[in-house]
Amino acid sequence: NIVKWPQVADVSGAEYEVEEVEWTLNSWMDESLQNRVTAQFKRTLGTRPLFIRTHNQLFYSLYNESKTYVLVGKDNQLFAYNYFPSFRAFDLKEVEHWEQVAGGLKRLQDTLSTAGIEMLVVIAPNKVRYMPEKLPDHLKHEPGATSNWQRLVKECEKSNVNFLDLNQVFLEMKGRSRVDLFPNTGTHWSAYGATMAMDSIMRRFKHPEYTELHYETGEWTDSIVDGDIELAEHLNVWWPPSMNRQFMFDVEVDTMGRKRPNILFISDSYFWTINSLKLNHRMLSDQHSFWYYNNTNYDTEHGIVPVDSLDRWSELFSRDAVVIMGTESNLKEVPYGIIQDLNLE
Numbered sequence: 001n002i003v004k005w006p007q008v009a010d011v012s013g014a015e016y017e018v019e020e021v022e023w024t025l026n027s028w029m030d031e032s033l034q035n036r037v038t039a040q041f042k043r044t045l046g047t048r049p050l051f052i053r054t055h056n057q058l059f060y061s062l063y064n065e066s067k068t069y070v071l072v073g074k075d076n077q078l079f080a081y082n083y084f085p086s087f088r089a090f091d092l093k094e095v096e097h098w099e100q101v102a103g104g105l106k107r108l109q110d111t112l113s114t115a116g117i118e119m120l121v122v123i124a125p126n127k128v129r130y131m132p133e134k135l136p137d138h139l140k141h142e143p144g145a146t147s148n149w150q151r152l153v154k155e156c157e158k159s160n161v162n163f164l165d166l167n168q169v170f171l172e173m174k175g176r177s178r179v180d181l182f183p184n185t186g187t188h189w190s191a192y193g194a195t196m197a198m199d200s201i202m203r204r205f206k207h208p209e210y211t212e213l214h215y216e217t218g219e220w221t222d223s224i225v226d227g228d229i230e231l232a233e234h235l236n237v238w239w240p241p242s243m244n245r246q247f248m249f250d251v252e253v254d255t256m257g258r259k260r261p262n263i264l265f266i267s268d269s270y271f272w273t274i275n276s277l278k279l280n281h282r283m284l285s286d287q288h289s290f291w292y293y294n295n296t297n298y299d300t301e302h303g304i305v306p307v308d309s310l311d312r313w314s315e316l317f318s319r320d321a322v323v324i325m326g327t328e329s330n331l332k333e334v335p336y337g338i339i340q341d342l343n344l345e
Contacts, residue, residue, distance in 0.1 A: 049236075057237040064136075070231045076241050077134040078231035079127060080187040083329040084135075087128045089144025091332050095151060102155035104339035105324070109161060111344070118205055118321040121156060121163040121335075123149060124197070124270040125170040125189060126328035127182045148331045164204050166197055167328055179247040183224075185232035185240070191225050192218075192247050194273040202283065205321055211258045211283045215249035223248065225276035227269075253282045260284055264315065266291045266336060267325040289315070294336035312341055 059065045066072050071079040085091045109119040126149075132141040149167055156163045170181055170193070181193040189197060199213040222245060232240035262285040265271050271290055274280055280288060289299035297307050316322060326334040339345060 052236055053238050056235060057239065060235060060237050066235055068234055068236060070235050071136055071139070072235075073134040073136055075134060075184075076244070077131065077184050078186075078235075078241065079135065080231060080329075083126050083128040083187060083327075084139065086148060086329045086331065087126060087132065087143055088140065089147045091148065092144070092146065093148055093151070093332055095155075098148070098151045098155040100345075101152065101334070101339075102159040102161055104344050105156070105161045105335060106159040107344045108335075108339065108342065112316065112322060115317055117317065117319055118207075119162060120201065120204055120321065120323050121161055122197075122201060122267075122323055122325035123152070123163065123165045123167045123331070124268075124325055124327035125167045125181070125193070127187055129167065129328060130170055130174060130182065147328070149328045152331055152334070162204070164200060166200065169200065180244060183228040183243055183246060185229045185243040186227050187231055188227045188270055188273050190228070190246055191273070191277055192249065194225075194277060195249050195251060195279065198274050198277075198279045198283070201323060205261070207259070207261065207320070209258050210261050212254040213279070213283070214252040214254060218247055218249040220245045221248050222246075226272055227276070251277075251279070251282075259320075261320040262287045262318070263321045263323060264289050264291065264319045265323045265325060266294055266338060267323070268293060268327060268330045268333075270325060270327050285320075287318075291336075293333070294338045294341070312338070316342075 056067045059067055060072065064072050069081045071081050071084070073079055105119075105121060112119050128135065129143065132143070135141055153163070153165055153168075155161075170189075173181065177192075179192045180190050182188070183190050188194075195213065195215055199215070202210055202213065222243075224243065224246065228246065229240075229243050232243065260283060263280075265280070265288075267290065269292075271280075271292075275290070280290075286300055289297060289301075291297055291307050294307055297303075297305050297310060302310065324335045324338075326336075
């Protein structure tokens with residue numbers, strides 16, 4: 001080529017595949033063929049990232065606005081918009097739904113308990129609920145009158161389902177913690193928040209000899225874990241906001257005379273920070289597993305495979321404990337269909 005465009009980093013975010021359309025008279029007449037060709041051309045255009053970043057940068061610099069799902073808040077805080085509807089209760093499920101969910105969780109908990117296996121439901125925090133005052137002015141800063149979070153907690157209490165409400169724990173820590181529980185450029189908990197979360201989860205189990213975390217000291221650092229700058233990257237601009245310095249604990253795991261339990265985590269993306277910090281690898285047995293949304297299995301035995309390819313009951317009964325975790329924005333999906341998969345409806 002005589003002219004070579006400068007290399008520009010591709011844009012971030014999820015994209016839908018362009019559907020294939022056959023060359024037929026009908027596809028030509030209804031313009032579906034032309035639309036597919038146009039979409040594919042735009043997708044593969046070499047200058048596309050350059051134009052998108054320039055377009056987005058103009059809106060970000062001039063109006064402090066985002067052209068993606070990322071919300072640009074106050075004091076350099078970024079938010080993922082998909083966490084806002086749960087805060088405002090736009091995705092509210094009926095009470096009957098949560099009665100069914102809690103009932104299914106109780107049946108699973110009781111079944112596992114007969115084999116000496118503990119089960120714990122963990123509600124991960126919502127950054128929007130934690131700091132709504134930092135939302136952009138055009139969005140309401142007051143929560144909805146009720147929420148899926150509140151209804152799930154109420155029904156778990158009524159059904160005696162073991163749960164840990166880290167959404168509430170984080171809210172109670174607000175104003176008392178001198179360290180960021182969320183990075184300003186990410187939507188998941190910070191290394192500091194994830195470490196405290198993992199410690200809280202482990203302390204909720206009744207087994208007195210499970211491994212323990214010790215993390216009294218640490219340091220401020222520019223280093224990051226997966227997810228710390230995800231929202232800054234997804235702005236798709238030339239000069240995204242910088243991440244505030246994060247506090248990283250000097251973590252020690254007490255394994256002396258203690259058991260590294262075999263725990264199955266069934267969770268959304270909030271587990272990834274724990275994994276990035278390798279807290280699970282240091283505290284849990286080598287046989288522990290992670291089922292991402294109850295769809296994809298991650299472990300050393302099976303590798304990365306569909307959960308449907310495994311015998312769910314055999315996997316569950318081979319554990320010391322099972323943790324079902326979801327952040328507030330995903331509670332409407334919890335427990336990710338596993339009650340139906342196990343025929344416990």
